Amino acid sequence: MPEEAKPNQSELVVLAKDGLYCEAGGFYIDPWGSVETGIITHGHGDHAHIGSQHYYASRSSLGILKTRMGEETPITTLAYGKVIRLGETEVSLHPAGHILGSAQVRIAHAGQVWVVSGDYKRDPDPTCAPFEVVECDTFVTEATFASPVYHWPPIENVVREIHDWWMQNRARGQNSILCAYSLGKVQRVLAELMRFTNEPVHLHGSATRLVQVYRDEGVSMAPTIPVSELDKKEKLKGALIIAPPSASGSTWTRRFEPYEVGFASGWMQIRGNRRRKAYDRGFIVSDHADWPSLLRTIEETKAKRIIATHGSSDILARYVREEMGKEGITFETQFGEEDE
Amino acid sequence: MNFVSLYRKLDSSNSTLDKIEALREHFLNADVEETALAMRLILGQLPPKKAKSAELKALALDQARIPEWLFAEAYSSTGDLAETMALINAVPDAPPFTGSVPEWIKTHLRGADEALSGLREAFSKWDSFSVMVLIKLLTGSLRVGVSRGILIKALAKAYEIPEANIAHVLMGNLKIDASFIGRLKMKDWADPLDFSSPYPFALASPIDGEIEDLGPITDWAIEWKWDGIRGQWIYRNEKVSLWSRGEELISDRFPEFATRSLKFESLVLDGEILAWKPGAKEPSAFALLQTRIARKKVTEADLKKAPARFIAYDCVEKDGVDLRELPFSERRKILEELMPELTASIPAFGISEIQNEESWTSAKASRAGSREKRVEGFILKRKSSPYFHGRKKGDWWKWKIDTMSLDAVMVYAQSGHGKRSNLFTDYTFALRGADDELVPVAKAYSGLDQKEIMELDRWIRAHTKERFGPVRSVEPIQVFELGFEGIADSPRHKSGIALRFPRILRWRRDKPVSEIDRLDAIRELYLKPDIEPVSREELPLFKSANLDV
Numbered sequence: 001m002p003e004e005a006k007p008n009q010s011e012l013v014v015l016a017k018d019g020l021y022c023e024a025g026g027f028y029i030d031p032w033g034s035v036e037t038g039i040i041t042h043g044h045g046d047h048a049h050i051g052s053q054h055y056y057a058s059r060s061s062l063g064i065l066k067t068r069m070g071e072e073t074p075i076t077t078l079a080y081g082k083v084i085r086l087g088e089t090e091v092s093l094h095p096a097g098h099i100l101g102s103a104q105v106r107i108a109h110a111g112q113v114w115v116v117s118g119d120y121k122r123d124p125d126p127t128c129a130p131f132e133v134v135e136c137d138t139f140v141t142e143a144t145f146a147s148p149v150y151h152w153p154p155i156e157n158v159v160r161e162i163h164d165w166w167m168q169n170r171a172r173g174q175n176s177i178l179c180a181y182s183l184g185k186v187q188r189v190l191a192e193l194m195r196f197t198n199e200p201v202h203l204h205g206s207a208t209r210l211v212q213v214y215r216d217e218g219v220s221m222a223p224t225i226p227v228s229e230l231d232k233k234e235k236l237k238g239a240l241i242i243a244p245p246s247a248s249g250s251t252w253t254r255r256f257e258p259y260e261v262g263f264a265s266g267w268m269q270i271r272g273n274r275r276r277k278a279y280d281r282g283f284i285v286s287d288h289a290d291w292p293s294l295l296r297t298i299e300e301t302k303a304k305r306i307i308a309t310h311g312s313s314d315i316l317a318r319y320v321r322e323e324m325g326k327e328g329i330t331f332e333t334q335f336g337e338e339d340e
Numbered sequence: 341m342n343f344v345s346l347y348r349k350l351d352s353s354n355s356t357l358d359k360i361e362a363l364r365e366h367f368l369n370a371d372v373e374e375t376a377l378a379m380r381l382i383l384g385q386l387p388p389k390k391a392k393s394a395e396l397k398a399l400a401l402d403q404a405r406i407p408e409w410l411f412a413e414a415y416s417s418t419g420d421l422a423e424t425m426a427l428i429n430a431v432p433d434a435p436p437f438t439g440s441v442p443e444w445i446k447t448h449l450r451g452a453d454e455a456l457s458g459l460r461e462a463f464s465k466w467d468s469f470s471v472m473v474l475i476k477l478l479t480g481s482l483r484v485g486v487s488r489g490i491l492i493k494a495l496a497k498a499y500e501i502p503e504a505n506i507a508h509v510l511m512g513n514l515k516i517d518a519s520f521i522g523r524l525k526m527k528d529w530a531d532p533l534d535f536s537s538p539y540p541f542a543l544a545s546p547i548d549g550e551i552e553d554l555g556p557i558t559d560w561a562i563e564w565k566w567d568g569i570r571g572q573w574i575y576r577n578e579k580v581s582l583w584s585r586g587e588e589l590i591s592d593r594f595p596e597f598a599t600r601s602l603k604f605e606s607l608v609l610d611g612e613i614l615a616w617k618p619g620a621k622e623p624s625a626f627a628l629l630q631t632r633i634a635r636k637k638v639t640e641a642d643l644k645k646a647p648a649r650f651i652a653y654d655c656v657e658k659d660g661v662d663l664r665e666l667p668f669s670e671r672r673k674i675l676e677e678l679m680p681e682l683t684a685s686i687p688a689f690g691i692s693e694i695q696n697e698e699s700w701t702s703a704k705a706s707r708a709g710s711r712e713k714r715v716e717g718f719i720l721k722r723k724s725s726p727y728f729h730g731r732k733k734g735d736w737w738k739w740k741i742d743t744m745s746l747d748a749v750m751v752y753a754q755s756g757h758g759k760r761s762n763l764f765t766d767y768t769f770a771l772r773g774a775d776d777e778l779v780p781v782a783k784a785y786s787g788l789d790q791k792e793i794m795e796l797d798r799w800i801r802a803h804t805k806e807r808f809g810p811v812r813s814v815e816p817i818q819v820f821e822l823g824f825e826g827i828a829d830s831p832r833h834k835s836g837i838a839l840r841f842p843r844i845l846r847w848r849r850d851k852p853v854s855e856i857d858r859l860d861a862i863r864e865l866y867l868k869p870d871i872e873p874v875s876r877e878e879l880p881l882f883k884s885a886n887l888d889v
Contacts, residue, residue, distance in 0.1 A: 148406055149414045149427035172357075260355060269427070270418050271351065271472075272762060275485070280355045315413050323407065 012114045015331040024109045025089035029116050032334045041118025042102035046336040058093045061101025063213040096120035097131030098287050099184035116140040122293040126191045127219045139303035144288040144311035152290045159192040170238030175259040179245040182207040184287050187214045190221035200225045204243035265340050310335035341370045343441040344470050363494030372518040373442040379516045382484045382491050389480035391455035400425035403463050417762050426472035429463045437470035507540045538572040538583040540729035544736035551700050562695045564715040568614035575607040596688040608657035616649040622714045627828035651692045656727050664727035710741045717741040743823040746857045749816045753800045764800045771859045781835045787844030819851040820844050827866045
């Protein structure tokens with residue numbers, strides 16, 4: 001591990017055993033251990049862990065968090081931009097453009113401003129508020145796709161491909177099973193599909209509640225039918241079925257034969273990943289920042305110091321140091337890439 | 341409709357149906373030059389490359405303005421040089437290249453300067469997928485993920501020609517140009533074959549059930565499965581051509597099989613090429629034959645060091661008549677009858693003897709002695725079977741002996757290419773040497789399922805000791821059982837041995853590294869000293885090969 005960060009008084013946020021810790025504020029951000037106070041950037045499982053005593057989160061993420069962490073979870077919600085005092089710090093949440101309710105955490109203390117990005121993207125997404133540039137001294141950024149090979153095609157082009165694929169399969173009497181992560185990806189694809197169709201899309205059980213949460217928040221999406229509500233004997237023909245990646249190759253898909261399987265993920269940018277036999281088609285859809293977005297965001301925050309967390313963090317940190325003339329280090333967090 | 345758009349369609353889908361449809365559409369609608377180009381590229385006939393990859397890469401780095409180390413990181417995540425060069429230079433919203441690809445090749449594959457200017461233009465104008473395809477053309481690294489079988493199906497569909505005819509036309513030294521495509525489209529079969537063209541090989545499948553399930557043993561002809569190069573020997577117009585199963589014309593490499601003076605109008609034999617020393621009861625190791633394949637020009641010394649024989653299996657054409665529809669037993673009779681004349685003219689010819697076995701039980705016992713005979717087991721051919729094309733299950737079976745195996749520990753890992761890029765899938769394995777040190781003996785790629793590959797990939801990332809470019813050394817902990825088809829002395833390798841077709845049989849999680857095999861024990865177990873040649877005088881059948889071809 002290069003330049004490991006040790007708890008240190010001058011650092012506003014440090015990497016501690018239970019997560020990213022702000023001592024001056026007495027809180028953690030996306031703690032993976034059990035702590036007193038945690039601020040949750042967004043609802044994905046690697047960021048929203050249960051087991052802490054009290055949480056803060058954005059107002060629009062509440063529905064998602066309750067669904068995933070349990071109704072009883074003690075969460076105080078904040079509107080984007082609303083500043084609160086925690087310990088000796090001033091804290092506010094700002095849209096990250098990743099999924100519904102996703103937030104960057106801005107922390108101000110003793111003339112210093114830190115922003116912890118959580119996961120974010122800069123591409124348009126009708127299901128959530130767009131990323132807001134927050135200027136800061138230190139920017140803690142994700143690095144999931146920190147390689148110059150990643151640059152996302154316009155989402156409408158990709159969703160057009162998905163729609164064409166669906167129609168082509170239908171013409172052949174086949175169903176289309178699209179694998180996409182249940183929180184964020186599914187809803188974004190459903191919302192974008194409205195450009196092309198009003199036809200209902202069939203949903204695997206893992207996404208139905210979360211789709212409802214989005215609808216309750218006022219996000220408009222293509223109509224959906226839960227597969228679980230179909231008559232057991234009903235044979236789908238020419239349908240689009242959205243399911244989590246784990247459903248691919250499982251017995252659950254048998255009732256949809258004949259079908260093709262597609263996969264929506266940023267990893268599909270790489271030909272080798274697309275060509276692996278698990279699915280027939282790959283579609284480049286990501287809720288993370290691609291390489292140009294990472295660099296652009298780093299510049300726009302005007303931060304002098306960059307801390308890269310999960311993904312290809314050492315690549316991004318080195319690039320920041322050697323090519324952007326800023327300080328660049330890494331935090332080895334336990335955040336993962338489960339949503340891709 | 342150009343080759344780029346075809347390649348994109350072929351590349352975007354893993355479904356065979358989609359691929360056949362994309363090809364059919366292309367063959368019907370693209371112009372003849374694009375069609376001929378697509379066929380050539382699918383069959384691996386690449387235009388000769390004119391620019392060095394290093395020069396193209398330098399241009400790509402310069403254009404993208406990224407440092408060398410970052411390019412290396414990017415490359416390790418894609419596993420493909422052309423793809424990396426194209427992706428790092430992607431222009432948002434750039435359109436695909438829709439011009440004529442054969443024209444582009446003509447212009448830019450002329451020389452290094454033309455290649456560089458073509459690439460510079462491509463970077464600024466077209467989408468990254470098009471650029472990748474053009475780079476692959478420039479560097480001669482284009483592979484189309486379409487099997488010959490799929491190509492045959494698509495051509496058959498597009499031009500409404502039976503698949504068997506297409507398969508035959510595609511054999512041999514084919515010049516695929518606009519006029520060839522024209523003839524395909526016109527179904528012009530008057531003279532489809534040049535006289536050296538081989539027939540599509542009939543291939544045996546590995547036996548998958550119990551041997552007894554094949555029914556009465558009397559239905560079957562049993563032959564040794566020789567461990568050489570499968571070949572087709574063709575005598576037409578008083579000229580000999582020899583084709584390997586990989587469809588390479590190798591006549592010049594085996595002058596001992598040449599003749600000009602047979603009384604047959606034509607003769608086509610299927611058989612095995614083996615290195616076989618005069619007088620020896622059994623063939624030499626495959627490694628010796630490899631010395632012959634490696635050389636384009638054979639010298640007297642080569643012929644002396646590694647003399648070859650052609651052991652005939654089958655007769656598929658005689659006196660201008662295609663015999664493929666006859667049952668095996670009849671073709672065999674024809675073969676046996678013509679052998680005396682053949683061996684009189686070509687002493688290096690022999691016949692693959694039919695083994696007489698009374699029962700499957702006795703066959704099993706004989707097969708157990710395969711290794712001593714330097715064969716790989718038995719081939720079973722149904723006596724009533726035609727000489728079919730391709731690998732049709734049911735008539736011909738390979739009944740191989742268990743492969744040789746050893747337990748070794750993984751010491752290095754490297755990410756794969758293409759389909760397996762950005763996963764560690766190429767592993768190097770080591771045995772215990774004389775001083776208890778670990779000695780690398782083999783690299784193996786396949787044999788694990790996707791789940792195991794993913795698991796091992798995570799393990800490798802967590803247990804890396806050192807990085808050397810794309811290669812990582814890992815802690816010697818994971819033990820694997822490797823299978824291999826042969827073993828030979830090799831002064832080029834540190835271990836002193838070379839394994840043939842090494843592959844992973846099993847991940848031995850139950851075995852600690854202390855239980856891996858020792859190099860000397862493996863040598864002793866499998867490495868048989870080659871049989872000493874006897875003098876030529878002692879050998880009546882092997883007088884002198886006819887060398888003046």
